[in-house]
Amino acid sequence: MSMAPATPAEMSEAGAPPPQAGAATAPRQRLADAPTLITVRNLKMHFPVTEGALFPRLVGQVKAVDGISFAIRKGETLGLVGESGCGKTTTGRCILRLEHATGGEILFDGKNLIDLDRKSMNALRRKIQVIFQDPYSSLNPRMKIGDIIAEPMLVHGTEPDKAARDARVMELLRLCGLDPRFADRFPHEMSGGQRQRVGIARALSVRPEFIICDEAISALDVSIQAQIINLLEDLREQFGLTYLFIAHDLSVVRHLCHRVAVMYLGKIVEMADCDELYGNPLHPYTQALLAAVPIPDPEIEKTRAHHIVKGEVPSPINPPSGCVFHPRCPSAVAECSKSVPEFREVKPGHFVACSVI
Amino acid sequence: MSAVADVRPEIEVVERPKTGLLLRMLQFSIRNPLGAAGALVIVIMFVMALLADFIAPYDPVANAFDRLHQPPSAENWFGTDQFGRDVFSRIVYGARTALLVGFVSSVVGATIGLVLGVASAYFGGRVDLIFQRVLDIFMAFPLIIMALAVIAIFGTGAQNVIIAITIPFIPRCARVVRSAALSIRELPYIDAARANGFSHSRIILRHMVPNVMAPFLIMITAFVGQAILLEASLSYLGLGVQEPTPAWGLMLQGGAEEYAESAPWIAIFPGIAISLAVFGFSLFGDAVRDELDPKLRSQ
Numbered sequence: 001m002s003m004a005p006a007t008p009a010e011m012s013e014a015g016a017p018p019p020q021a022g023a024a025t026a027p028r029q030r031l032a033d034a035p036t037l038i039t040v041r042n043l044k045m046h047f048p049v050t051e052g053a054l055f056p057r058l059v060g061q062v063k064a065v066d067g068i069s070f071a072i073r074k075g076e077t078l079g080l081v082g083e084s085g086c087g088k089t090t091t092g093r094c095i096l097r098l099e100h101a102t103g104g105e106i107l108f109d110g111k112n113l114i115d116l117d118r119k120s121m122n123a124l125r126r127k128i129q130v131i132f133q134d135p136y137s138s139l140n141p142r143m144k145i146g147d148i149i150a151e152p153m154l155v156h157g158t159e160p161d162k163a164a165r166d167a168r169v170m171e172l173l174r175l176c177g178l179d180p181r182f183a184d185r186f187p188h189e190m191s192g193g194q195r196q197r198v199g200i201a202r203a204l205s206v207r208p209e210f211i212i213c214d215e216a217i218s219a220l221d222v223s224i225q226a227q228i229i230n231l232l233e234d235l236r237e238q239f240g241l242t243y244l245f246i247a248h249d250l251s252v253v254r255h256l257c258h259r260v261a262v263m264y265l266g267k268i269v270e271m272a273d274c275d276e277l278y279g280n281p282l283h284p285y286t287q288a289l290l291a292a293v294p295i296p297d298p299e300i301e302k303t304r305a306h307h308i309v310k311g312e313v314p315s316p317i318n319p320p321s322g323c324v325f326h327p328r329c330p331s332a333v334a335e336c337s338k339s340v341p342e343f344r345e346v347k348p349g350h351f352v353a354c355s356v357i
Numbered sequence: 358m359s360a361v362a363d364v365r366p367e368i369e370v371v372e373r374p375k376t377g378l379l380l381r382m383l384q385f386s387i388r389n390p391l392g393a394a395g396a397l398v399i400v401i402m403f404v405m406a407l408l409a410d411f412i413a414p415y416d417p418v419a420n421a422f423d424r425l426h427q428p429p430s431a432e433n434w435f436g437t438d439q440f441g442r443d444v445f446s447r448i449v450y451g452a453r454t455a456l457l458v459g460f461v462s463s464v465v466g467a468t469i470g471l472v473l474g475v476a477s478a479y480f481g482g483r484v485d486l487i488f489q490r491v492l493d494i495f496m497a498f499p500l501i502i503m504a505l506a507v508i509a510i511f512g513t514g515a516q517n518v519i520i521a522i523t524i525p526f527i528p529r530c531a532r533v534v535r536s537a538a539l540s541i542r543e544l545p546y547i548d549a550a551r552a553n554g555f556s557h558s559r560i561i562l563r564h565m566v567p568n569v570m571a572p573f574l575i576m577i578t579a580f581v582g583q584a585i586l587l588e589a590s591l592s593y594l595g596l597g598v599q600e601p602t603p604a605w606g607l608m609l610q611g612g613a614e615e616y617a618e619s620a621p622w623i624a625i626f627p628g629i630a631i632s633l634a635v636f637g638f639s640l641f642g643d644a645v646r647d648e649l650d651p652k653l654r655s656q
Contacts, residue, residue, distance in 0.1 A: 054486070097552075098548055098552055125554040126553075126554075128552075130548075130549065132549065137544045137545050137546060138545035138549055140546045140563075141568065142568055143563075143564075151553075151555075151563075155553060155554065155559070156554075177368060178368050179370045181370040182368075182370055
């Protein structure tokens with residue numbers, strides 16, 4: 001399989017370095033007045049840990065997501081960052097109802113997604129779509145690209161007519177920068193970046209309002225990442241989409257998101273506007289995360305201070321008492337191990353869960 | 358939107374040349390000569406079964422009391438049996454019985470097992486647990502014992518033999534398919550289908566079943582040989598196909614009991630036919646497994 005010769009635009013894009021923190025900032029619209037699209041309140045996802053196959057008994061709980069709250073306005077992109085295992089993907093899966101959340105509320109369209117019956121949930125599923133991390137396993141290898149993109153339209157009945165559906169598949173492929181003739185191909189005949197475009201086309205097929213990008217670019221080459229980021233930004237502007245962008249790459253998040261929430265061990269520790277969070281991080285964990293981003297200049301890199309967080313992420317089965325970050329926190333005081341810090345607004349729009357600040 | 362449509366797509370399709378069927382068959386034979394030998398046996402069986410009327414020199418059920426126990430000769434290539442019937446003609450017609458029973462029972466059994474196995478893996482949890490324990494009970498009986506029990510309930514005859522062989526195949530296929538389906542259930546494209554609210558039947562039939570076709574086809578080819586052997590065993594015990602229908606197991610029974618010393622050809626030739634058929638299907642089954650399982654393929 002050889003890829004088609006790259007167009008000049010693509011070549012220059014491929015040669016360019018990945019989006020740098022602060023180097024390129026997307027034009028940010030005024031979003032303060034936009035209505036809220038989705039509200040997550042005190043969301044909890046505790047997975048039971050059981051022993052015994054026939055008569056399982058509870059021996060513990062994995063608190064993958066432990067009481068997080070955020071709201072996303074229409075047209076906004078919220079970045080959700082954190083180490084692996086901090087619960088960011090589980091949060092996305094709860095919103096998609098792939099997991100049945102243990103507690104809390106997810107309000108979308110005035111309905112609470114958590115206790116919605118299967119039928120009403122399926123009606124709402126059209127509006128909430130997802131783009132997965134792995135472009136190889138997110139497409140059914142036995143289905144043609146055209147069928148993969150058309151299937152959600154068929155099931156949701158948005159394009160009941162076969163000819164209209166085919167035309168829409170062509171349009172979506174073009175929109176995502178692919179030759180419409182790919183519709184007759186199978187996924188294994190395409191490269192990772194091309195497949196990810198198919199994943200995006202599938203998500204767009206039913207004209208959603210909200211898209212969860214679950215590490216949507218993490219598995220791609222750096223040059224392809226830049227292309228996919230640009231595609232996601234173009235689509236957001238064109239269709240007024242709202243994204244929940246789950247990622248661990250802070251520079252990508254800075255480029256693409258309006259606001260960022262930092263997760264640690266199932267909790268949001270800090271949430272603020274993008275520029276505010278990167279320019280003025282308040283939580284010690286956020287500070288450590290940002291300090292870990294390398295600066296592509298050896299001179300600066302040599303002189304700047306490195307705060308490397310010591311130790312490992314504790315087990316979510318038995319999280320630390322009080323503030324979950326206190327065993328690793330450089331500025332922890334005795335108080336931190338006793339009381340759970342409140343998630344409070346320290347500045348307008350800047351929320352931190354830390355009692356020291 | 359129209360502005361977008363006019364733009365040349367960034368990524369275009371590159372056409373690939375298609376390989377001819379004959380060339381691919383040749384490549385397969387070079388890659389896997391044993392599998393090709395198995396395929397040859399299967400092809401010969403099919404030709405015998407389909408063109409039996411033209412290949413067989415004599416009527417397979419007509420008795421000829423003036424030509425009992427004739428040794429192999431130019432007129433009767435494989436000799437004649439205790440009723441004067443031509444053994445070669447009966448073997449040719451016997452291929453029909455063998456293939457009919459073998460294919461129908463293995464395809465039906467494996468297909469039921471496929472759907473049950475995938476559904477069990479998809480629903481998981483308690484459904485899966487209970488279903489697997491039921492399968493364990495069925496699997497505790499050897500193939501032949503299970504088949505005998507079914508025959509005891511339904512009685513003999515070709516149709517009941519097919520049922521008797523189908524039933525013990527179901528749990529065996531369901532078990533293998535379930536394990537393949539369990540790993541597929543966790544893949545993101547199944548999550549994508551669930552996140553889109555597709556129905557259970559759509560996810561099972563359109564997204565999971567097509568992705569467990571490799572183990573399914575391997576099970577079928579392995580089952581056909583076993584089914585032929587099982588049918589021969591049942592017929593040999595007098596519980597399968599009934600006289601005068603030409604069936605290899607039945608011929609073996611007629612010949613082996615009384616004429617093993619005086620007219621051994623009556624039993625030897627159907628015995629060779631059974632062995633060759635089972636051998637051919639198992640060789641071909643192994644080759645199919647090698648071809649379909651990418652982890653075993655060396656290219």
